[in-house]
Amino acid sequence: MMARWFTRGGAGDAAVEAAALRSDRFRQAREADWQRLEQIVTRIEGGRLRRLSDDDLLALPTLYRTAVSSLAIARETSLDAALVAYLEGLARRAWFALYGPREGLGAWLRHFFLGGWGAAVRGLSFEMLLALAIMVLGTVVGWLLVSGNSDWFYTLMGGLGDDVRVPGASREALQRTLFGQQDQNGLGLFAAFLFGNNSQVSLFAYALGFAFGVPSILLLVHNTAGLGALLWLYHGRGLTLELVGWLSIHGTTELFAILLAGASGIHIGRAMAFPGDVRVIDAAAAAGRRTAQVMVGVVLMLIVAALLEGFGRQLVDSTFARLAIGGTMLALWCAYFFAWRPERPWVRPGLPAGTGR
Incomplete structure (x- = not known):
């Protein structure tokens, strides 16, 4: 043993x-x-x-x-x-x-603002045109609905409470909602509220894109149908231009951001509906990565829109000045996204060709 x-x-x-x-x-x-x-x-x-x-x-x-x-x-x-x-x-x-990532936050922000964001937006050109058409359609639908039956106004605009902006309101009452707000208090809280509301709409339009983009499209229609109802109301009292100026000071930025969010949701939905030769989950993941950068910019645009709406729209009491600010913001956004194209600044410096995946 x-x-x-x-x-x-x-x-x-x-x-x-x-x-x-x-x-x-x-x-x-x-x-x-x-x-x-x-x-x-x-x-x-x-x-x-x-x-x-x-x-x-x-x-x-x-x-x-x-x-x-x-x-x-x-x-x-x-x-x-x-x-x-x-x-x-x-x-x-x-x-x-x-x-892995080879740059810090500062470098990422530099690449993001100096071309990366614009390139991501231009990559959604088809979806942006589709979202724009849907938003225009929603505005027209809202106008036609309330012009045929004014009860639709309450359905589209939701609970109005003591708001005087209702069918039958006088011109003077509606005009007071557009001018004379310079002494309004609590504008900072109002801006924060507006940012929360607008960001909720945008994030829903993006997040619901996984259902083949259908909820995103319906949300865009519903959101702009209310705009159509409001335009109908003020147009009936001869205040169309005044309302457009009142809306444009922030609306060109806000509606642009919502358009981008809706286009991002539609892009994800289209990728899932037509995945091509890859699995649906892989197509959705790839579309999510492409649109994530756009949505970061959407949040920044909504912050700007909330500031313009909470401060600028109340403090600027001239229709011409409001139109000038809104038009300038729209021109700046369009120039940034579509006209200004630096020489591929969003490409991250790193390893030479052949060393990546």
């Missing part, structure tokens, strides 16, 4: 020594590549990408694949646990160096 125990113990020791020898040989054969990869990754993590040589940059993908292959072999053959842990950490760091 004792002899068999010693024999087994000797065999066990021999197996341990053989495993250690295999681990040492495995490490010695590949350690130089691992060390080179670790040095490159450390420099990238330290923000010293420009100090790397072209040879190191070109070798990075190959070294990364070598490390991943080594990790797979080490796991399969049950090599030294410390070696496996080292390779796991190295492979993870190398993956982030190759495929």
Whole structure:
């Protein structure tokens, strides 16, 4: 019995020594590549990408694949646990160096404003035209509904409370809602309320796009049908231009933002309805990534619109000045999105061609 125990113990020791020898040989054969990869990754993590040589940059993908292959072999053959842990950490760091973000918030904002946002918006040209047509249609539908039956006004505008803007209101009463608001208090709270309301509409129009874009389209129609009803009301009292000026000071920015949100939702819905050769979930994910940058900009536009609506519209009491501000904002947005195209500033500096996924 004792002899068999010693024999087994000797065999066990021999197996341990053989495993250690295999681990040492495995490490010695590949350690130089691992060390080179670790040095490159450390420099990238330290923000010293420009100090790397072209040879190191070109070798990075190959070294990364070598490390991943080594990790797979080490796991399969049950090599030294410390070696496996080292390779796991190295492979993870190398993956982030190759495929992870390589810029801070400041650099991202610079690329976002200097072309990235505009490029993302222009990528939704078809959906933007469709959303614009839907919004115009919704405005016309709202006008026609209330012109045929004024009860539709209350349905489209919701609970009005003590608001004097109702069918049958006099010209003087409606005119007082457009002018003479310079002494109104609490404009900051009003702006915050307007931002919350407008952002809710925009986010719903975007988020509901997953249902093949149908809820986004219906939301655009409903939102602009109320606009049509309001235009009908003021037009009946000869205050069309005054209302357009009152709305334009913020509406050119707000409606543009809602249009972009609706177009983003429609884009996701169209991608899911017509995924092509990819799975529906993959098509939706790709569309979501394309539209996410647009929606970041939509939130910024809604903040601007809330400030214009909460402050500018109340403090500026001239129809001409309001039209000038609204027209200027629309011209600035159009110029930024469609006319100003810097030389691909949104392309992130990083690794040369062939080193990405």
